[in-house]
Amino acid sequence: MSKLQVENVSVSFGGSQVLKDISIHLEQGELVSLLGVSGSGKTTLFNVISGLLKPQSGTVVLNGEEITGKPGKISYMLQKDLLLPYRTIQDNVALPLIFQGMRKKAARKKASSMFEEFGLAGTETKYPSQLSGGMRQRAALLRTYMFSQDVALLDEPFSALDTLTKTQIHHWYLEVMEKIHLSTLFITHDIDEAILLSDRIYILTGKPGEILDEIVVKEPKPREADFALSDAFLEYKRTIIRRLEESGVTGVSL
Amino acid sequence: MIRKFRNIIRSKGPAVVAILAIIGIWEFLCVSGAVPRYMLPTPGDVVTSLISDRELLWFNAKVTLQEAFYGLGIGIAIGFVFAVLMDMFETLYRALYPVMVLSQTIPTVAIAPLLVLWFGYEMKPKIILVVIASFFPIAVGLLDGFKSADPDSVNLLRSMGAGRWRIFRYLKAPSALPSFFSGLRIATAYSVVTAVISEWLGGFNGLGVYMTRVKKAYAFDKMFAVIILISIVSLVLIAIVSILERVCMPYRHLDDADRQDS
Ligand SMILES: Nc1ncnc2c1ncn2[C@@H]1O[C@H](COP(=O)(O)OP(=O)(O)OP(=O)(O)O)[C@@H](O)[C@H]1O
Numbered sequence A: 001m002s003k004l005q006v007e008n009v010s011v012s013f014g015g016s017q018v019l020k021d022i023s024i025h026l027e028q029g030e031l032v033s034l035l036g037v038s039g040s041g042k043t044t045l046f047n048v049i050s051g052l053l054k055p056q057s058g059t060v061v062l063n064g065e066e067i068t069g070k071p072g073k074i075s076y077m078l079q080k081d082l083l084l085p086y087r088t089i090q091d092n093v094a095l096p097l098i099f100q101g102m103r104k105k106a107a108r109k110k111a112s113s114m115f116e117e118f119g120l121a122g123t124e125t126k127y128p129s130q131l132s133g134g135m136r137q138r139a140a141l142l143r144t145y146m147f148s149q150d151v152a153l154l155d156e157p158f159s160a161l162d163t164l165t166k167t168q169i170h171h172w173y174l175e176v177m178e179k180i181h182l183s184t185l186f187i188t189h190d191i192d193e194a195i196l197l198s199d200r201i202y203i204l205t206g207k208p209g210e211i212l213d214e215i216v217v218k219e220p221k222p223r224e225a226d227f228a229l230s231d232a233f234l235e236y237k238r239t240i241i242r243r244l245e246e247s248g249v250t251g252v253s254l
Numbered sequence B: 001m002i003r004k005f006r007n008i009i010r011s012k013g014p015a016v017v018a019i020l021a022i023i024g025i026w027e028f029l030c031v032s033g034a035v036p037r038y039m040l041p042t043p044g045d046v047v048t049s050l051i052s053d054r055e056l057l058w059f060n061a062k063v064t065l066q067e068a069f070y071g072l073g074i075g076i077a078i079g080f081v082f083a084v085l086m087d088m089f090e091t092l093y094r095a096l097y098p099v100m101v102l103s104q105t106i107p108t109v110a111i112a113p114l115l116v117l118w119f120g121y122e123m124k125p126k127i128i129l130v131v132i133a134s135f136f137p138i139a140v141g142l143l144d145g146f147k148s149a150d151p152d153s154v155n156l157l158r159s160m161g162a163g164r165w166r167i168f169r170y171l172k173a174p175s176a177l178p179s180f181f182s183g184l185r186i187a188t189a190y191s192v193v194t195a196v197i198s199e200w201l202g203g204f205n206g207l208g209v210y211m212t213r214v215k216k217a218y219a220f221d222k223m224f225a226v227i228i229l230i231s232i233v234s235l236v237l238i239a240i241v242s243i244l245e246r247v248c249m250p251y252r253h254l255d256d257a258d259r260q261d262s
């Protein structure tokens, strides 16, 4: 049984179809990317999977239980970090635990126990505005992880970061993910990022958004930094660009 | 510490100089005889009567302050209830918002005599008038604040399984704090002035009553003393609101030195 199964999901907004018959699945411990141009409906698909948006048709099944249109079951990190400016970092991270009924003190303690691992040591009582972009992103990731250690949806978690910070956070992410076995669906429009982090990649095209292809990245994990410089990596990249060009997305370069 | 002190001088210095200049010109006008002394007392005269009448002033100020406090408290409570309901029910918002704005075009002084006729010369009509004056900035401040909550943050909390109450408690209410305090600052300033004005139109004690009394005696120095006292009281109250604001929203007043980059 798959961890997460999305079947034949279609969504329209006022007559214009945004998602057409999307079926994808996610296995235990996998990291699967959704790669697609802006406006192809990636965020909309995440809104459906998280239960925030009810699709016109199709189902979302988590661990064998149907959760279509029911929020509160899957961790969701939205396109912005959305740390609440009036709560300290530890209180931001502890928020999902409080919603699950934990007492404030216990929630803080549990959240703080992961700060070291997420590179956030020393920021417990700071406010979001006092942190750099990379740290805020890690804090938002930790909050997502606190909500559930089962399935996480990450919507372009690193797209706002500069290239150097991004590279750093990729390595950190591969390391941490290796330890915590979170099953993750990951949205990106960065082809390199998708190949570097994913076990599989779904390519989406717009409009309406449809699954064009599925690419399996066979490189074993944990991946070394120089995977990004290898021939195998370039070959994956070529394949993806070719598929995108065939579907009418032009101007993508290596 | 020294730097902080220098910053204070740089930010507040010009205002202090301007105020001193105004007092200087005032003094000059009196001393040079450009304005007769009995019409415009010197700053020194005013301070003298402020000190000599202090007991009487304080006694009346307590009455006015009481009216202002009760009115403000009730105004906040009613404003809060209205804002919450209007934020929850869109129809209520559309129905009441224009009415609230309309009610603000009615000048306070115009309804004060009516309230006196209805409710007598005691505190009641004064408190009601302060409630009317302070309710609007509070309700509007809170409403704007509730609406300022980021819809994406609402979605984030929903995705964590939060219902209406939790979205209110953890997102809408804290998001409303900054504009609530802007409203509270205005309401506080209104409350003292409104209490004084309502006392002009009838009452037994209070700064407004005292004002009409000294006016009848043509005691200009005492008149000025009350005016100064009223503005000092308003300033102190607004300062208290500012302190409260800092305590409630520490994240808005972080020292730059505390920011860290990495
Ligand atoms: N609530 C909505 N109402 C109407 N149209 C919407 C709504 N949400 C999304 N859309 C439309 O659906 C399309 C897909 O939007 P979506 O945000 O899912 O794209 P995306 O793939 O996430 O893009 P990006 O990479 O820029 O984030 C867009 O054309 C958008 O305008």
Ligand SMILES: [Mg+2]
Pocket (backbone or CB within 6 Å): A042, A043, A044, A079, A155
């Ligand atoms: Mg998106």
